[in-house]
Amino acid sequence: MELRGLSPDGRCKAYDSSADGVGWAEGCSMVVLKRLSDAQRDGDRILAVIRGSAVNQDGRSNGLTAPNGPSQETVIRRALEQAGIAGTAVGYVEGHGTGTPLGDSIELQSLGATLGEGRRGEQRLVVGSLKSNIGHTQAAAGVGGVLKAALALRHERIPKSLHVEEPLRTVGWEELGLRVASEAVPWARGAAPRFAGVSSFGISGTNAHVILEEAPPERAQEASASRSVHVLAVSARSASALTELAERYATRLRSAAASEIGDLCYTALSRRTHHAHRLAVVGETGADLARLLESTARDRASHASIEAEAESARKVVFVFPGQGGSGAAWGGSCWRGSACSARRSRRARRRSGSTSRGR
Template sequence: AGLEAFYRALAGESGEGDEIAVLSGEAGALRGVLAGERAGHGEEPGGKGPQSDAVPAMDPRLLVERTEHRLKLILAELAKLRPEQVDPHERLEVYGIDSLLIMQLNHRLAGVFGELSKTLFFEYPTLEGVAAYLAAEHETACRRWTALEEREEQEGKRPAVVAPRAAARSERQRPARRRMTGRAREPIAIVGISGRYPGSPNLETYWENLKSGKDCIGELAGDRWPLEGFYDPSADEAVARGRSYSKWGGQLAGFAEFDPLFFNISPRDAANIDPQERLFIESCWHALEDGGYTRDRLRDRHQGRVGVFAGITKTGFALHGPELWRRGGDGSPHTSFGSVANRVSYLLDLHGPSMPIDTMCSASLTAIHEACEHLYRDECELALAGGVNLYLHPRTYVDLCAMRMLSQDGRCKSFGKGGDGFVPGEGVGVVVLKRLSQAEADGDVIHAVIRGSSINHGGKTNGYTVPNPVAQRELVRAALEKAGARAREVSYIEAHGTGTELGDPIEIAGLTQAFGHDTSEKQFCAIGSVKSNIGHLEAAAGIAGLTKIVLQLKHGELVPSLHAGELNPHIDFANSPFVVQRSCEAWRRPVIERDGVLREVPRLAGLSSFGAGGSNAHVVIEEYVARASEPRAAVVSRSRPALVVLSAKSGERLKEQVLQLVAAIERGSLRGSLGDADLSDIAYTLQVGREAMESRLALTAA
C-alpha cells in the first residue's frame, strides 16, 4: 500500500502543489483529524479569527542556523574556500584548520562576542557545535550578529527563544562516565626514588636547582654533534633545508659513562646497548638503594615478585651505525624498548611484569599508572617504574623542528607570554612502589603516596597532535574520583605546560572544567611546570614532575616556575582555580570546610602528562603523614656504639662511598634534621639495605 501511494504521488494524481502524507489507520477517522487541524489552524477555540496579537514561537534551530551561516562565511574567507564548500556538520580538521587559523577565528569572534574561550574550537570540533554554544550562551549577541534582532524590531515582535543547549553539550560533554562507587582504593606508597636531570647528577642538586629557580638549559655541547650544517636560526629556512632552528637543550652530563662490569655486562656488549637502557639500569639500582632493598631482600621478602615498567620513546642510537661502519668499526649500536625493562628484570632476577611503555610524552607517568594497577591486581608486590630520555642523534632535533614543536629562543615559557614551543631535555628517574599497608607493615621509609591515577586518549581532534580539553577534563575527574578527593583539597598542580600559545590554554581549560565540578572558588591552587627549568624530557617528563612534587612535599616548599613574568594573554587565570607559582614559598596545608567544620588537610598535588599522539595520564599525590612511632629499640651510646659498614667493587669506589656518606651526614647536620638517634637507622640500612661487595670498610660510631 505504501509503494502504491508513492507511485500515485509520482504520477501526479494529487493536485499540483499539494503536500502528500501517507498515513496508516481508519480512513474516516484520519480525514476527521486532518480536517479538524485545518479548521483550528490560526483560530481560537469557538471559531474566532486568527490571534493577531499572539507572539509566534520561533523555531529554536533558526538562531543556530543563522549563526552557523555567519560562521561559515568567516571560515570560508579565512580558509580561502567558497561558502558552499563549508559544511557545518563536518569536522573542522577537514578544512585544514590549525593553530594560526583558530587564532584568526578567535580574533573575529571577539569583535562580536567579546572575549571568548581561546579553546572554543578545540572543545567544539564542528561549526554546528560552536554555533549551538554561541546561541545558548550568547543569545543577544547572536541575534544582533545574525540580524534577527533588527527583523524582530521591525515586526514589533520579540519571541522568547530558548536556544538548544543540547547541541552544544553533545560535543563538549560526553555521556556521563560510570562513577566509582564505594571506598577509594588503598594508596600506593613511594618507598624509593632516584633520578638524574640536567645540571643535577643527584636529587639533592635537583632540589637546590629547583629551589633557586635555576634555568638548566644551555647550548648543545659540541661532543654530541657539530652545529655546522645542523643549525639555522631561521625557522623557515631550517625546515626547508632539513636542519634545526634550535641549538639548545637540557643535556645530561656524563650520559655515556657506565660501569658494565659492576652489572656483569661485558664492555663489548655494553658499547652496543643504547645509553638510555644503561641509564635506566643505574637508576633502578639507585632507587632500590634509596629504599634499602638488595637482591637478597627482594628474593627473600617478595620472592622476586617485582615488576619493572619503563617509559621510553626516543630512538636514534642505531643511526650512528652506518657512520661507525664507514670508519671501519664493527660495533652494532641498537635500541630495544623491551630490553630497557627486561634487562633490569634479568640482572636483578625479578619475576614480575616487565614491560616498556611508549605513549610519547606521557610514557613515564603511564608507566607509573600501570605499575599501580599491577600492584592492585596482585601481579607483583613491588614495582620499579619511571622513564628515560636522551637525544642521541641530530635527526631527533630536525624531526621536531619539522613539526614546529621547538622553542626558537631556547626557553620553555610554561604559561608565559610569547611561548612558542618546548626545549628538549634529558634525564632518567625511577620510583619504587608498594601498597601502603604493606609498606607500613614492612617499616619502609615512605616519601609520599599515590592516591589515584588515570589514563585516557583524546580521540579525534582537529589534528593528530592537537590536544582535547574535554578528554583532559575527564582524565583529571577520573583520577580525583579514584583518589576519593575533591578538587578544593588540591593545592598544587604540576602541569604538562610545554609553553605553547594555545597548548597551555587548552590545559588550563581542561583543569578548570574538572575543578569546576567540585568548586567555584578562584585562584586557590598553585600551578607550575618543571619544563621551564630543565626542558621537556618527553618519555621522562612525568617522572621528573613527580620527583619535583615529592621533593616539595619533603621540604614543605613550592618552587618557582620560570619564564612566566608576563602570563600567557590567552589564559584568564583570574577566573580559574589556578595561580602560577612564580616564587619560592612555604607550601601550607589547605584549610577547608568539611561537614560545617574548618579542617586542615594534607598537602595534595596533581600531575599531568599529555602525549603528542593523544595519550594522557594524571596522578594524584599526597604527603605521607606517619603514624606515631614507637620508641626506638636500639639506642646508640658510647657504651653501645653503632656498627657502620660500607663496601664497593674496588678500593677507589669505596673511597667515593665514604665521601658520599660524610657529605650526607654533613648536609643533615647543617639542616638540623640529623641527630644522634638517627645513627642507629643509618647503621641498620647500611648493614641490611646495601649489597655486600669485595672492598669493605667497618667502623664503630657513637
Template sequence: GLRGERVGVFAGVIQDDYAGLTRAAGAGRFGSFTSTGLHRSVVANRVSYFLGLTGPSLVVDSGQSSSLVAVQQACDALRRGECSMALAGGVNLLLAAETSVAVERFGGLSREGRSYVFDARADGYVRGEGGGVVVLKLLSDAVADGDDVVCVIRGGAVNNDGGGEGLTVPRCGAQVEVVGLALERSGLGALDVAYVELHGTGTPLGDPVEARALGRVYGVGRSVPLVVGSAKSNVGHLEGAAGVVGLIKAALVVREGLVPASLNFVSAHPDMDLDGWGLRVQCGLGEWPVRGVRRAGVSSFGMGGTNVHLVLEQAPDPASPEQASPDSVRVVPWVLSARSEAALREQAVRLREFVTGNGDVACSDVGRSLVVSRSVFDHRAVVVGSGRGELLAGLDAVAVGEVGPG
C-alpha cells in the same frame, strides 16, 4: 636482595634513536645481540633479568605521557596483586640529530630555546634528556616494612582525546574528564588539591587548552587559587620520561611543603584567563598555599591524545600510629542516603565496588567524603566498622536489605 621476588618493571620509552643509528650503520655491523638490543621491550626486560625480578616487565609507549602511564599501570598491577613492589618510570636519550630535526619541522620546538610555560611568549618546548624511576608499594606494605614513604598516590586515570581538530591537537573536554576521573578514584574533591604539576610544554596551542581544563575542574569555588608549575621550564621536555619527572617533582613538593618556581613566566598567554579560572603560576620558592593535608595533581599528555592525571597526598606521619594506619585504629561510619529503599541498596553495591576496586583508599577518607560531599535523602543506612572487612560486610547486608551488627 630482590632476586626471585614478584617485583614489576614498567618503563616509558618512545624514541628509537639508537635503533635508527644502528640500522643506518648497515647490516654489516649487526651482531648476535643486535636483535634484542633494538627491542624497546628489553629496556624493561633487561632490568628484570639483571635483578632477577619475576613480576610484570613491560615498556609503555603512549607518546609523551608514557612514563606517567607506566606509573599508573604499575599502581593497577599492585592493586590487583600482580606484584608486591614495582619500579616505574621512563628514559629519554637524545642520540640522533634527525629526531630533533623531525620535531622542529613538526613545529614543536621553541625558537628562543626557552620553555615559556603558560607565558605570552610561549613558542614551543625545549628537548631534555635523562630519566627517572620511582619505587611503588601498597601503603600498608610500605608502613609495615618501615619504608621512607615520600608520598601516597591516591588515584589516577588514563583516557584519550578520541578525536578532535587533529591527531596532535589536545581536546579540553578529554582533559577535564581524565582529571575528574582521577579525583573520583582518589575519593577526593577538586578543592582538596592545592597544587598541580602541569604537562606544561610551553606551546601556544597546548598551554591554553590545559589551563582551561584545569580551571573547569579545579578552579571552581576556590578561595585560594590553584598553584601550578612545570618542571619543563627547569630541565626541558623529557618526552617519554617527562611524566615521571613531573611526578618526582610533585612528590618532593608534597613532602617538603615548598613549591619551587616555574621559570620564565611573566604574563599569561592572551588565550588564558588565569584569574578567572582560579589558577596561579608559581614564580618563586614559596610555602604550601593552604593549611591541612598536602595534596597535588600531576598531568601528562601524549601527542596522540593519551592523557593521564595522578593525585598525590602527603605521606602519613610514621610517628603517629593513628595516622599511619587509619583503617585499623578507630571505628568509622559510612553513611548512605537515597530517594528509595531500592536506590539505597544500589548505593551499597556501588560503594562496595568502588572500595574494592581502589585498594589504597582509606576507610576514614571514604567516611568523610560520604558525609561532606553527598546529598541527604529520606532513606538512609549507616555502616559502622573498625576495619575494611567489617565495613564491607555491612555494605553486603544493606545491599540485600538485612539488619545486623554494624
C-alpha cells in the same frame, strides 16, 4: 610535515605569553611503588601516597598539536572520583605545560573547569611545569612530574616555574581560579591533608592524571634510638676510595641525631653494593663511630674495627656443634635489642614446636 613546535632558544616557557614551543631534553626517572601498609610495616621512607589515577584518549581532535580539552577534563574528574576527594582539595597541579601557546591554553581551561571553581585571589590553584626547569624529557616527563609533586609535598614548598614574565594572555587566570608558580610557594602541612595533581598528555592523544596525597607523618624509630651498640660497614673498590668514604661517613655521623644512627648503619649494610675493600666499626654513638672511622683511616688498626679485602665468593656452610646445654641464655641481648632477631626467633620456635620462652 612541519609542526613548528620547537622553541628557537630551546626553553619551555610554560604558561607564559612568550611561549614559542617545546625544548627537548634527555632524562630518566624512577619511583618505587609499594602498598602503604607494607611500606609502613617495613619502616620505608614514604614520599607520597597515590590516592587516585586515570587514563583516557583524546579521540579525534584538530591534530597532533591540538589537544582535546573535554577529554582532559574527563580524565581529571575520573582521577578525583577514584581518589574520593573534591577538586577544591587539590592545592597544586604539576601540569603538562610544554610551552606551546595552544596546548597550554587548552590545558589551563581544563584545569579551571575541573579544579578552579570557587577559588579567588591567593586561594587560586597553583600550577607549574617541570619542563620549564629541565626541558621536555619525553617518555620520562610524566614520572618526572610525579617526582616533583611528591618532593613539593615532602618539603612543604612548591618550586618556582621558570620563564614566566607575563602569564598567558589568552586565558582569564582570575576567572579560572588559577595562578602560576612564578615564585616558590610555601605549602605547609595543616589540619587537612594536602593533595597534588600531576598531568601528562601524550602527543598521540593519551591523557593521564594522578592524585598524590602527602605522606603520613613518620613514626619515631624507637629501636634505632635505643640500640646500645651500632655496627657500620662500608666498602669501596680500592683502599684509597675506602679511606675517602670513611672520612665522608665520619663527617656525616658527627652531625647526625641519635635517632638517625641506626638508619645510617642499616642503609650502609643493606642498601649499598658491597665492594672488595671493606671496613666495619662498632660503637655506641655517632661520635664513637666517626672517631673509629677516622683513626682506622689513618693507622689501619683499632680494637673496634675490622678491615679486609673480600675473597672470591664461596658457598655458605652451617655448623651445628651440638653444645646445646648453654643455649638457653644465648642471644639474649639480640632478643632484647633487635626487633628483627626477636621476630625471627619467635618464628623459629613456632616452626620447631618449642615451648620455651625467650627473655
